[in-house]
Every structure is written in C-alpha cells, then in structure tokens.
Amino acid sequence: MIDLSILRNQPDLIKDAIRRRGVDIDVDALVSLDADVRRARQNAEETRAEQKESGKAIAGLQGDEKQAAIEAAAALSEQFKEQSAAADALQQRFDAIWIDVPNLVDPSAADGFTDADNVEIKRVGDIVTRNITRDHAELGALLDVIDTERGAKVSGARFGYLKGKAVLLEFALVRYALDRLTEAGFTPMVPPVLVKEDALFGTGFFPDAREQVYAVPEDELFLVGTAEVPLAAYHMDEIFEAGELPKRYVGFSTCFRREAGTYGKDTAGIFRVHQFDKVEMFVFTEPELSVEEHDRLLAYEESIVRGLDVPYRVVNVAAGDLGAPAAKKYDIEAWFPGQQAYREITSCSNTTDFQARRLKVRQRTESGNRVIHTLNGTAVAVGRTILTILENHQQPDGSVVIPEALRPYTGFESIEP
C-alpha cells in the first residue's frame, strides 16, 4: 500500500506508476472517492462528539431533566449510526480499489511489460565453454539423483524426489549461503511456512497473487511461496527505536507454489515445481538507505552465484513484470546449457514502504513515527541452483564436478553416473 497523501497531493505519480505497469485503475475516481470518505467521516465524527458531550451531562441530572437529556442523546446516537454506516460504505468502496493499487515504480526500473523487456545490466562468465548440453532432467536420470516419475506417482505433476548426492548438494548450498550471509551480519532464521492471511496481505501477495498460494482452509492458514512472507511479518505491528535498523535476516524455508497458469511451461524435470527450498534475505531499513541496500543485496547474490562458477547475467526487471509490492527488481539469470538460455535463479526487490505500511512496521524518530522500507532477495533458490550446477559442470561422461566453493560442504568432488 502506498502513502495516502500521495493520492491526495500527487496523484500523477500513481497514474504514472500504473501506466508503466500496464495496470488499469481509475485514479481520478479514487481521488474523489477519498474526498467523499473524509467528508462523510467528518460528519459522523461531529455528531459523535456532540452525542458524547450530551451523554456526559446525563450522569449529573435527575428526573424529567434527565429523561429529556436521554432522549436527546438517543436521537444523536441514531443519527451517528446512520452517518457512520454511510461513511463505512464509502470506505469499503475506496478500500476495495485501493488495496489493488501497486507500489510506485522506481524511475530507474526498466520500461516494458513482460520479461522480454527486461534490460540486461551485466553478463558474467563464458557460455561458449559450456558446450555439453544435456539438460538437468537427463542428467538427473543418468546420475540417479532426480526422480520425477515417482514424484508424479506420489504427488502429481510438478513434484520430484531429490535423491543421493543431490540431497547432500542441497544442504551444502544451504549452508554455503548461510555462512556467507551470517558472516555479513545477517541473522539466520527458520520461519514458519504456514501463515495467516494477514501476513500475505501485509506482504502484498494477497490479493494480487492469491491464485498462486496453497490454502489450508480447515485451519485458515496458507503455505508460503517464499520465506519473504514470514520474515517480513516477523516485525508486523512493531515500532523500531532509533539505531535499531537495519535488521538483516536470512531465512531458510520450503516454498510452495501452485504455479497456476503455467501449464505447458517448463515441464521437463524439476525446473518449475510446486515445492522447493530457498534461502532468502530480508531487510528492514531506513527509507533513505533502501536504494543502497538494494545494491548491497544484489552484490551478495552475485558473490554467492560467482562462487558456483556458473555463467550468469543480471537484469533490471521491466516495470510491467514487477510484482505489486516491488518498486524495482533485479533478477540474476543463470546459464542453463540444456536449455541454451539464461533463466531466473534469484530475484531481489526493493519494496520501499509498500509492505511496511501494510504490516505497520515503523520507526520512532524525533519528528514522529514513520513507515520504514523493506527489501528481499534470494540467497539461493536451492532447486534451480542444483540444476544449473548439474548442467554447467557436467562432463562428457555425464558426471558432474562440484564447484570448489561447495566441496567443504559436500565432502565430495563429483557426482558419478
């Protein structure tokens, strides 16, 4: 949610943002609706104040005088109820639209509406040397470390078993990332993966991406698609004192995604699955420092990927391809020789005050409390990272050499057929 005062004082900023995102929202209607809400609320409050005032007097009255005063107050009470209901109705109409208004877009975010419009910022590593092009599904079967057939048997499409050394590689990657980031001052976390609706609204996944989230209706809980949700909600309704920020967390969690609307996309192997593990960075920071922090998170992501010796590129995500909370987003796309393509393995967003406002995360300052900024970034999306390692480090015989940086964690140097 963005600052209401922007709607009142600079509605053009919002118009510009929704234009860049390709979203259709009637901002002028919102502006006048907001004015209606305030006018109606004002009316109700004035009546209410009058009613309270007359109510107080009643305590000191007796007999007929008291009776008359009670009747007068009752009339005011009735009037207040009507005016209040009118204001509530307007408020509801406003909220229904307002909740869908996405964050403002950073001026430096790329233009365009799909991932085809993403702008490449840099490219690292040489893809020409990756000239063996078995894809991860083939390698997974060959090495007996990925089993999608039985995944389908047990759980359906887009599920798989990780098996053997791939499992050890998974935990090596997790620990590798956790070590890099705890060294950098992040606090490690294992958050809940089942959360209440509030956490998903607060982080902006509801209502925007509701169809991507698994629900457990019986218990009114939802399975998170990323640790970003419980990490962000960790400080929900809290007010930080001066000097407490930034707060940097790195959380490990399993992630669940319905992948609605992706039928037919990435069906081979386990590139796109309903369940995977991820190590995620999440930062609460002062507003003035969020841009700088965004660059810092991207730098951490790059250093982690660089240690894996996988070619990659960094893209500035197009405005129209940003999620509702993000003002700007960088993706790292790793080279997948089997697909002959760069594919997303990390994502790093500056959500500015959008989530913090919804979650009511604030900071106490000399001139009052203010909403802070939050950012999130993938440290390691374990599943896809394993796949890019398999594909990039495959040998002619199908074996896979483990990158140097991971060997202390895996305890082995290669995976053999």
Added chain:
RNA sequence: GGAGAGAUGGCCGAGUGGUCGAAGGCGCUCGCCUGCUAAGCGAGUAGGGGGUUAUUAGCCUCCUCGAGGGUUCAAAUCCCUCUCUCUCCGCCA
C-alpha cells in the same frame, strides 16, 4: 483432543456501566537540586485516522483497554463469537 486460568499503555499492575485513554509503580526523557554516573524534587512519556494551521510546532476531533459483533443516552467494565497465551491430562516429531 479434554479440563482450567488469563489477555489493560515500553514493562508491572489497578479498575464490574457515567468526566477512564485509563490510578499507582517501574523504566525512559527533560529540568532542578545535591561536591562527585546514589538518593531527592518537578514536568513529560501509547498508537492510528480526520480537520485546522506555515505540511515537520500548536489546536480541535474520532477510533483503539487481544479481535469482531451486540445491549445502552453512555462499556476496559454487561452479553455473544473468535483468536492467542499459560497450567494439567492425552497424543506425538
């Protein structure tokens, strides 16, 4: 899953229908005092919305005493529903 207890401001803790957004204490902030980071004295100290104003002051007002709903002229106080926490039992990684 069964039985019971509880939820009040940063913390502790009063408060069972009427100047209670809330006594008191602690903590904190500012000032005073004290010859020495003790004691003492005074003042201040929740969050959010709206209005006004010069939009970082001030003033007015509404909402919030776990959440939501209800009764009433009036609710922290009465009623209903829900959530959470704690204790005991059961079950269990």
